[in-house]
Amino acid sequence: MGEYFLEMRNITKTFPGVKALKGVTFAVQKGAIHGLVGENGAGKSTLMNVLGGVIQPDSGEIYINGQRVFITNPHEAQRLGIAFIHQETSLFNFLSIARNIFISNLPSHGRGRIDFKTLYERSAALLKRVGLDKDPQALVKDLTVAEKQMVEIAKALSFESRIFVLDEPTSPLTDREIENLFRIIRELKNQGETIIYISHRLNEIFEICDSVTVMRDGEIVDTTPITETNKFDLVRKMVGRELSMMFLQRDHRELGKVVLEVRELTKKPYFRDIHFSLREGEILGLFGLVGAGRSEVARTIVGDYRRDSGKVILDGNEVFFSHPKEAIARGIGFLTEDRRGEGLAVEMEVYKNITMAIFWYQLRRGVNLDLGREKEVAEEYVKELRIVTPTIFQQAKNLSGGNQQKVVVAKWLCAQPRVLIVDEPTRGIDVGAKSEIYHIVANLAQEGMGIIFISSEIEEILGMCDRVLVMYEGELIAEVPRQEMTQEKIMYYATGGERVHA
Amino acid sequence: MPNAGFPVRKKVADFLTNYAIYVSILFLFVTFGLFFPQAFFSIMNVRNILISASVIGVMAVGMTFVIVTANIDLSVGSVAYFAVALGVLAMKRAGFHPLWGLLIILMATIGVGAVNGLQISRLKMVPLIATLASMGIFRGLAFQFTDAASIYGMPPLISRLGIGFLGPIPIPVILLILSYVSAYYILEKARFGTYVYAVGGDREAAFKAGINVPHIIFLVYLLHGFFVGIASLILCARMDGVVPALGVGMEFDVITAVILGGTSFSGGVGNVWGSLAGAVIITLINTALTILNVSAFYYDIFKGSVILLAVILDTFRQRRLGIVS
Known part of the structure; x- marks a missing residue:
């Protein structure tokens, strides 16, 4: 036991509806650089938030240097020498x-x-230790991101921190800056400090870590010395679950003509040079880990974000949307990942939500609007999508997550889009409802609609898509056709593939 | 080196962002001097400007602290009226010693500062609404106590604060300078000042750094109350008593002065010298409008435009400083 500097034992944490940590036991040796990897939502952040005192676990114990500690708030974590x-x-x-x-x-x-003499002397010494050549009196606002990180590390050193948690520290850095960061991390290690290194970039894990822990679905899958594993092994452990049978068994579908084309679309700093086309009846997956830029691509296509450069071509004509409503008018619907915040007016009735995106001329009767027709339309969709609600006059907030999502789908169907972009359509809804959403989306494709399916669940991508585009840090790194799709392959690309950074 | 491409343009822009306020003072001075030479030499000399600026100036000190923590106080004008009314009533009706009158004025403003501070820091009320309520309540109370009457005739101890001299320097100007020097010391040289900037800059990060955020905000309102008290004393002395319109619209002058001076509504940025310059500008404008005998309607339009200008400047500055994109 004594050899571990930090031990977290049997940590559990339940959020409403989700078991985020299921009895996790995580231990790190003194003076080691310990990698922590896992898919989005595997529980890494939750675990680290427990360590940082940001959230309190339901049960479990934490030991530092063999002593039981109670981390009740972030300041206490700092006092115990844990730096983030x-x-x-x-x-x-x-x-x-x-x-x-x-x-x-x-x-x-x-x-x-304030004792300025001591303040500046001690700061200068710390800055020297992290290799930052700056005047301690300079304002932080004038520093680059990398320099700010160095200041953070200097700050951590000033508390005499013993455990450094680095959470995706390299994503905003250039190669040279990463090199410098790694040099400092190694120096910290040589000074006997303990480092927990979280990253999606597996190449970095192999470059710098001594050992690595893989998390999946709120559990620790494996902890091994870095020398006893390899990238494929890690990827397999990160994804390794059985595919469930909730998807439609589809034959090879007949695809129509190209309906949407995106050329060299760039929106800094989110993504650059995105290039793809979508055909009628096709379900095109867009996969990537957090921060890869998937949602941003969708938002830029529909005009929620303004693009820096590039083209969007709909039915052979170049289009430019300055607002999502223009995209809807031209036949592109966008189901956002933030259902409650952006997709639904939760205080409004179901029928009003459904008919919100309908065009007034679709209801026109002479000079009046046919409001009876509005309710008929709503009733039709409630029936067709099997939305479970007592009446169409129910407030949307009283529906279950899955039924709310179906209301949002119905809303977009009212606008009769030719292309539907769905962003994490099954987030936070139960298994049964998920299956129904999959069927609805598959049926729409069957009827000839082009679908862009954004998801961070590989399972969904495999089950639903004809083709998947994998994004990594704002770039389209791979395109995988249905026949060649495997969980390992997709995750391999999503964690950077062949790309080496430092 | 960042921005190496446009050193000159950047320098000019930086200079304008940092010193625009001082440039405008110079501009106003020269303009007024050219157009109204007589009035300028009689009324607009530096000493008189500073005396006129003293009330708004001292209030702007406390307001700078408040706005740096990303809060606001709309009640200063009403609170000044309330405090002065209490002090004057105590001296004129109840026959208290002037020293008591002075203390009562200070205690009243610090007390209201504490009430506002508690509401905002502990009860997490929105500062705009909390102080808007105070603005109404304390003016109403003062009306009640004084029957909305004017009461004149202050004892020498009080009037000296408004019209007395210490050597060649008028006492209000001394109070003004003392306020600014002490505020500068607190903000720049004391730990407390660093916490004030930290709380305004990033409340979440300040909490994580172990700063007692509500306590700092409470203390800021308390300190602000003290400065409002000093300003109320000068006001009471120079008015020679209390009038019902005392401090009406003053919150606008004070807030405008602070924002003109480079303190940002978004919090975390600002310095007291800018607020002093802002107070001088507001005073110059007020004086000019009085000399010109501008109708009250135009007066309001003009003052409103200055506030608008200050806010536009602030937005521009925030963008330049990268607070918002």
């Missing part, structure tokens, strides 16, 4: 580097007067 270096730094832009480093522990003469 996130992508988004928690620095104050308009304070100096020195004041940022010592914000929690400003050296002072009595009565709260």
Whole structure:
């Protein structure tokens, strides 16, 4: 036991409807760089939030250096020597580097007067240790992202931190900056500090870590020394679950002509040079890990984000949407991932939600709107999509997640789109409803609609799509046809494939 | 080096962002001097400007702290009226010693600061609404106590604060300078000041750094109350008592001064010297409008436009500083 510096034992945490951590036991050796990998939603962040005192576990124990500790808030974690270096730094832009480093522990003469001499001397020493050549009096706002990270590490050192948690630290960095970061991480290790390194970039894990833990579905799958594993092995452990049979058994579908084409679409900093086409009746998957830029691509196509460059071609004509409603008018529907926030007016009745995207001329009767027709339309969709609601006058918020999602689908169907983009359509809904959503989407494709299916669940992609585009850090890294799709292959690309960074 | 491509353009833009306020003071001075030379030399000399700026200026000190923490206080004008009314009544009706009158004025404003601070820091009320309520309540209470009457005739101890001199320097100006120097010291040299900037810059990060955010906000309102008290004393002395319209619309002048001075509504940015410059600008404008004998309607339109200008400047500045994109 004594050899582990940090031990988290039997940690469980349940969020409404989800068991995020199912009795996780996680241990890290002193002076090691320990990798932590897993798919989106595997429970890495939850586990680290428990360690950081941001959330409290339902049960479980944490030991540091063999001593039981209770981390009740972030400040307590800091006191115990646990430091977090996130992508988004928690620095104050308009304070100096020195004041940022010592914000929690400003050296002072009595009565709260800051001792500037000590402050600047100690800051300079820490900056030297992390290799940042800057004046401690400079404002943080003028630093680059990489430099801010160095300040964060200097700050962590000022607390005499013993455990450094680095959460995707390299994604905003250039290759040279990554090299520098790795140099500092290795130095920390040589000084006997313990490092937990979280990354989607498996190549980095192999470059820098001594051992690695794989999480999946709120559990630890495996912990091994880095020398005893390889990339394919890790990927297999990250995804390794059986495909369930909830998808339609489809034969090879007849695809129609190209309906939507995207050329060299770029929106910095999210993605660049995205190139693909979608045919009638096709379900095109778009897969990627968090931050890969999937949703941003969709939002840029429909005009929610303004593109930097590139073309969107609908039915052979170039189109430019400055607002999603223009996209709807031209036949592109977009089901966002934020159902409650953007897809649904939760306080409004089901029928009003369904007919929201309908065009007024579809209801026109002479100069009046045929409001009876509005309700008929709603009734039709409730029946067709089997939306479970007592009446169409029920408020949307009273429906289950799956039925809410079906209402959103019905809303877009009212606008009679030719292309439907669905972004994480089954997030947070139960298995039965998921299956129904899959059937609805598959049927729409059968009727000739082109579907872009965005998901971070590989299972769905495999079950639904004719073709999948894999994104990695804003780039289209691979296109995989249905015959060649395997979980391992897709995850391999999504974690960077052959690409080596540092 | 970032921005190496446009060193000159960037320098000019930086200079304008940082020093626009001082440039505008110069501009206003020169303009007024050219157009109204007589009035300028009699009324607009530096000493008189500073005396006129003292009330808004001292209030702007506390308001700077409040706005740097990303909060606001709309009640300053009403609170000044309320405090002065209490102090004047205590001295004129109840026969208290002037020293008591002085203390009562200070205690009243600090007390209201505490009430506002508690509502905002502990009860998590929206500062705009909480202080809007205070604005109504305390003016109403003051009307009630004074029957909305004017009461004049202050004892020498009080009037000296408004019209007295210490050597060649008028006492209001001394109070003004003392307020600014002490505020500068607190913000820049004391731990508390760093916490004030941290709370305004990123409340979440400040909490994670172990700063007691509600406590800092409470203390800021308390300190702000103290400065409003000093300003109320000067006001009471210069008015020689209390009038019902006391402090009406003053919150606009004070907030405009602070924003003109480079403190941002988004919090975390600002400095007191800018607020002093802002207060001087507002005073110059007020004086000019008075000299020109502008109708009250135009006066309001003009003042409204200045606020609008200040907010536009703030938005522009926020974009330049990268607070918003």
